[in-house]
Amino acid sequence: MRIALVGPARDLHLQRWGRALQKAGADVVFVGLEPPPPDATPYYSVGPPIAHPRWIDFYRRSQALRELLEALEVTVAHPFHLTPSGVWVWLSGFRPYVPYAMGADLFEYTPAAPPLRYSWSLQNTAPSLPRLAAAWLRRRFLPPFLRQTLQEAAFALADNYELCKAKKFFEKVKKYIELPTGPDLEGELEKAERVGILLPRGLTLFYQADVILQAARQYLAAQGRLAFFCLAGPYPPHPHLAHQAKCLEKQFPDKFFLFEKVLPKREMKNLWQRSLAFVSAPRYDGYSYSLAEGRAYGALPLISALPAYQELLTHGYNAWFIEPFTTENLTQAFFEVEKYLIEPPFWPQRNLAWIQRFSNLQQSARLFLSLLEKALYKEDSRP
Template sequence: MKTDAPVLVIGSASVHVARFVRGLCAAGQSVVASTHGELAVDPHPALLATTTIDLGVRNWRAPKQIRELMRKWTPRIVHAHQANSVGWHAGRAVRGSGVPLVLTLWGSDVLLTPAISPLHRWMIKQALRSATAWTADSRIVLEAADALLGSRTAAARRVWIPLGIDDSGVASQPEKRILSCRLHKPLYRIDAVIRAFARLTKTHADWTLEVAASGTESEALKRLAAELDVIERIEFSGMLSPHALALSYRRAAVYMSVPVSDGTSVSLLEAMAAGCVPVLSDLPANREWVVDGLNGFLVSDLDRLDQAMQQAIGLWESGQWAATGGAWNPQLIRRKATFTRNIEQFLALYAQLRAG
């Protein structure tokens, strides 16, 4: 698909926004990207320009700066990532322009940020009301946005579109390995994974836990592993390149992710595509992909996390997993959550909004 009018993408300078921009460009959609910081994207014929704007809540000039970009590039769509100050600024910028605003919700923006202060709650509600369409990678996030607005709901179209995975098609060769690859922040409770693994090693001493990624708690997590006497059984592999992370998924038999709150995480989709047994916190977004005991395990009490890990290991070691969830999950992801397919859904949404 090739279009002349660009999409103006507004967001943080995160890897997720960069990946989204690359996906649109690869599909033939021209893009102008304006981000809070420099976006790490390689040149592409469809990437017309990249600019930086202070999208913090204190920059009262941000809507004017976005409008200047709109006048210069006449975008077919403005697409803002996150219903925080980014969406708030974008909403004020498009007002009266006739250009549709797509607002992609990331989860924490409507699940957690409104509780920070009345100002944050008001700002997010304003962003939601200004959008022509909301998208999210889990239905629970769309429902939370509706609940946030209450009786004064918005007329925006609600569309569930996962930000899926790049399907490598490479076969997995799982070993007796458990993988955790969420960031080392309190939200993700990596300490609970390490504590559960320490209890597990009493009966499964031949298993290894790989703790990938990094964050503010990295050093504390290493100290915890040493205190629990499992430092020799844990590989702290740090922030991995996409290629190295894909290899870690293919080597792992079990995947662990137990955050306090989450939307649909790309890491879960990648783990399911690789055939790992997912052991997850029991969150609404996870229930959209996993049925407890059928194609993974959902845990509400972290004191019982080691028991869920034992169930996952038992299912994998028995060979039953390969014929059930290990076969079903990759098919599910290929059908619903490959990145190319999801970009096509965004392009279809843009066309629908432009057609009125």
């Protein structure tokens, strides 16, 4: 069985999932429109590579996608993200396919979409009239394509229950991580010297960095003892928020540390081990990779009360909910967390045990391949 992982091959989540499938014994090829990435092989571009493909590019090359998948003798297409990859495979006519539908991916197309200025496509730019018009058109016309894409899928991986519940994959597991490697992880958790709060979601309105930076400023101005480690590399930063973060770095040079590039795995591990807690508050409902990773490394999740979070986490047991998610409430949470610089933390072993049981990437890859074989067998056995 050959699986074509279709999508933006430079996406770190796509690469992790592809490598996990390969380690589980699957024959995986990566397919997309972008230039070949260094960490996803073998990679095939559908026509000449395009650095920043547009919707029209996917539409024009939908037939070419099908021809390439057939030429590669692909058994099943596995588009990563419903938009544009899932819709692209659906338009191509190639069957069967199994999409990976992520919460952020679906955010703009929900029936009750939040304000346009928080949309994924506008989160790092000023909302000009053409961009607002384009976002409105997508929300107006794409939902039927998304419904059809899900309806014709063999099944779907999903971290957004509301839009994908008919194709739900794994009842309680929504995101899978590469478990930290090394000697005794539990021993490492106990030895970690935790002095700060990690802000792993970038400098975007989409992840409420505006609220988080204001809370960090208020906390540090009030002589808070914890430092902040702010990651700006994962997503293109909003210009205004990037300016705020740099001002905080200058104002509190020994307490606010800004990392503007994606960190290597070893450096990221060290940063997690120095973090007592971390903040995750996206404006969409979905269980995030950074939340799973932070739990594995023993940091306390400071989170908004999203349905997906409430389903899997409990305030005061393995997480700390901030509701409503405001500057004042988040600042207060920072001060409340300070006591665990001295007191024994209550969450690390509880979270690690859950991650090891339910969120192991390799285990999930093997289970996915097993379900995929069953689904394909049902397709073949239909009269």
